Amino acid sequence: MRRASESFIAVDWGTTNRRAYLIENGAVTRTHRRQEGVSISSRTTYAGQVAAIRDELGNHPMLLAGMIGSNIGWHQAGYAQCPADIASISSQLLHVDSQTAIVPGVATNLHGHVDVMRGEEVQLLGAPAAGLTPDSGLFCQPGTHSKWAKIQAGRIVDFSTSMTGELFALLRTHSLLAAHLKSPTHADDGFHCGLKRAERMDLTCALFEIRAAAAVRKDDRDGDASSYASGLLIGSEVSVCLRGAADRRVYLLSDQTLAPLYAAALEHHGREVVHIDSQHAFVAGSLAIYEQWQ
Amino acid sequence: MRRASESFIAVDWGTTNRRAYLIENGAVTRTHRRQEGVSISSRTTYAGQVAAIRDELGNHPMLLAGMIGSNIGWHQAGYAQCPADIASISSQLLHVDSQTAIVPGVATNLHGHVDVMRGEEVQLLGAPAAGLTPDSGLFCQPGTHSKWAKIQAGRIVDFSTSMTGELFALLRTHSLLAAHLKSPTHADDGFHCGLKRAERMDLTCALFEIRAAAAVRKDDRDGDASSYASGLLIGSEVSVCLRGAADRRVYLLSDQTLAPLYAAALEHHGREVVHIDSQHAFVAGSLAIYEQWQ
Structure with missing residues (x-):
């Protein structure tokens, strides 16, 4: 277990850009955004980009989420199956090294509907975890591939994607x-x-x-x-x-x-x-x- | 009125290609197809292409149908309004010269649904006219933009397009x-x-x-x-x-x-x-x- 009072870097690394947050004592103290999504990176440059983030924000543990964990990203981080929560996602982190981990995506397969998300799960579970929302409800995340998620007792129980x-x-x-x-x-x-x-x-x-x-x-x-x-x-x-x-x-x-x-x-x-x-x-x-x- | 026993050329001139038929005594005697649709032609070359068709199939009257009559074609031939039949379409031919005419498209506006076709109407009205189908029925023309037409008593009464x-x-x-x-x-x-x-x-x-x-x-x-x-x-x-x-x-x-x-x-x-x-x-x-x- 790590303590929230420690400093770490969280990166939301999508297809078209990445945003890195330096989090100290539970609060964001610095952030930066780059137009360097996985669609323009190659596998060989990810380690360099991760080092560059640390050069800028400090040599801290780093949690990476989003398409960086996909088959077009750095390392494939797999999927936590629905119902998925903070615990199941944390237990399936892909450890690149002792200070660097990639968050798995989430997959569902209910009533013959197969679906996946990667990156959205951090927001979906973060909102109720921080009390921004109740721990149950219907969540909509518009975007290139919009996600609609059903959250119950702080767990993603099912979701679907619209293109x-x-x-x-x-x-x-x-x-x-x-x-x-x-x-x-x-x-x-x-x-x-x-x-x-x-x-x-x-x-x-x-x-x-x-x-x-x-x-x-x-x-x-x-x-x-x-x-x-x-x-x-x-x-x-x-x-x-x-x-x-x-x-x-x-x-x-x-x-x-x-x-x-x-x-x-x-x-x-x-x-x-x-x-x-x-x-x-x-x-x-x-x-x-x-x-x-x- | 012209007689079906005369020789004429009918051209189905679409977005990606054109097909020309020499029709003599009501039957096709020669045909040719070229990958020269309106999407690759410019207005200045249409007259040349029409002349080339006549060079090949003979100096006959010519009936042109399809996207050649659209705003990206040679001359805009307008639309016959539903219910549309052979008579209403013939009366709205666009006469380029005494021997060359462009078939208008067909437009509908029923129950707030606006739709247009251009080229498909010749097939839709031709099938019942030639006894290939009864003079009423539901017709489907799959394609880039599929048409579904309701024909009653040999008239196109309504239709819709799916992309x-x-x-x-x-x-x-x-x-x-x-x-x-x-x-x-x-x-x-x-x-x-x-x-x-x-x-x-x-x-x-x-x-x-x-x-x-x-x-x-x-x-x-x-x-x-x-x-x-x-x-x-x-x-x-x-x-x-x-x-x-x-x-x-x-x-x-x-x-x-x-x-x-x-x-x-x-x-x-x-x-x-x-x-x-x-x-x-x-x-x-x-x-x-x-x-x-x-």
């Missing part, structure tokens, strides 16, 4: 709709039209309507469609992921770009949204895991 | 799933698993499972997922597009790659599939329109 963010990026970059999806997205009237249209649950047809409407209009109001398309996609995700969920309240772990969009979609579906600071939750989860690092 | 083919191409080429979607697709066990999984109507979650399953498996059975993903996407499309359709039978206008996949999906949903030769339907539709060319 919403990646799909939107593909449509904006490579699809026939790209020219119509150039504007930034906002929770505006267009977004709400998209939410409403999403209720028909025929996403691939609804998306083509963007092209059809532009063809019939013969004008250049392309900018309008970006928020609308976002409403369609997020509305479809929220409809599906709230299915069978009696929760009146949803805990939203989100960055500031997506938070207002998901909040609007959840409120459209009659849910109360509780915003949780995702960095705060990550640090809390890291602390809880660190205390159980054997 | 299924484009979405699959995006996923195969640019997405996180690309590595798992390299194999050709077949109506095999994997495809049927995808059809079954699609019934839950949570496509963006189901797609991520392909990645999750591969991550948990830790093996290289990536090839398996291609037919499965195709089953998911086509199954989702068929579920949505059969909604509220009492038709026991569906007329399938498809190329040979997609026909077995859509037939399997339609049969999975308890429908009888009638395969219609789409080139035969195109020629029949062109003949019917040509006869009414003023």
